[in-house]
Amino acid sequence: MTRANEVKTPEERAAEALAARSGHEEPCGVEWQRAGGPFRPAASGSTPPASATPSASSSRSSAPTRSSARTEDSDANVVPVPQLIRDTVLLLARVVLGVVLVAHGLQKALQGVSATAQGLGGMGIPLPEAAAVITMAVEIGGGMLLILGLLTPIAGVLAGLVLAGAVVFAHVSNGLFAADGGWELAAGLGVGALVLAVVGPGRFSLDRLLLRRLRGPESPAAP
Template sequence: MKFIDEKLRAPPRPTAHVPAKPAISAGDCGLLLVRITFGLLMAGHGSQKLFGILGGEGLDATGRGFAALGYHPGAVYAALCGGSEFLGGLGLALGLFTPLAAAALIGVMINAMATVTAAHGLWETNGGVEYNVCIAVVALAVAAIGPGRFALDRPFRWGRGGWPEAAFAAFAGGIGAVVVLSL
């Protein structure tokens, strides 16, 4: 009986060769490079304001600068801006709480555009808004794409990116900027 069953059984179908996905793709490395570059640059800007390192003036001098821009008390807003840049930058670089990190950077960049660089136009050599726009767009794009394979967020739902994560980053960053600008 076994012999007859083996003869009646259909031969196995040939399977198409499916190339294996590489362990590490160029996209994974590219996204990591973008996250680390923008994230650490922003964390550096924040550390200048907060700690006076990397050529920064520190919290007291930065607070006086914020007060001159109309942010009162200046030291509080300098700490808020520096903290948002520092923690948002580190979060983006590490791929940790990515939508929240992106929101922090977006909010700071909206404020910077509204109070400092908007008067200079888009491509002004003395500080137009193009720099701020680029940072905000990169932060939003990373929230939308997701932080990638080499991120601490990878095991979590928000670590895959998507429309909800991008919407959260844009909305929270925008609301934060509106609150700060209206105070």
């Protein structure tokens, strides 16, 4: 018996000791498993598989991703701007840009298509009659849409394209300053229109009102 006890493994001796304490010959429903150290008893089915438990490393690796995304978003505005001020500035930009466009369009319309086409042709713009009609329509119609904040992306892109054509065909050869027929005014108006098309009209606009109607009543935020 002494020889038999000597050749028993540590697991067998531990099982016998556990059975002696519990009054059974063998530990009932006991499994032996190694978990980073010496063997220890564990109830059958009590230990979940390793794949079911989320590892700490995966949760730690996801945290820097979320924080870096927030950092990239916040880099766009170095100085936080309140929403009210942002919307007010967008409204002011829309109104000023739209008024200038409408004024230039009405000026051409009062001169008439023929006189406007003649002036555009003298500046080297191709198809002057068609260019005159398109320019007047975009300046008057697009300017009104920008003032109202209605279909802002479309109005901004169309105004930007028309003004880009004016810069390329009529003003770039005259230098920078508008007093000499240069490109500064047309380029500034065109870039401003494109910025509004990309950024949006803000809350004080018909676009925002239509969007809220299409979305319907907003559901209350979840706690």
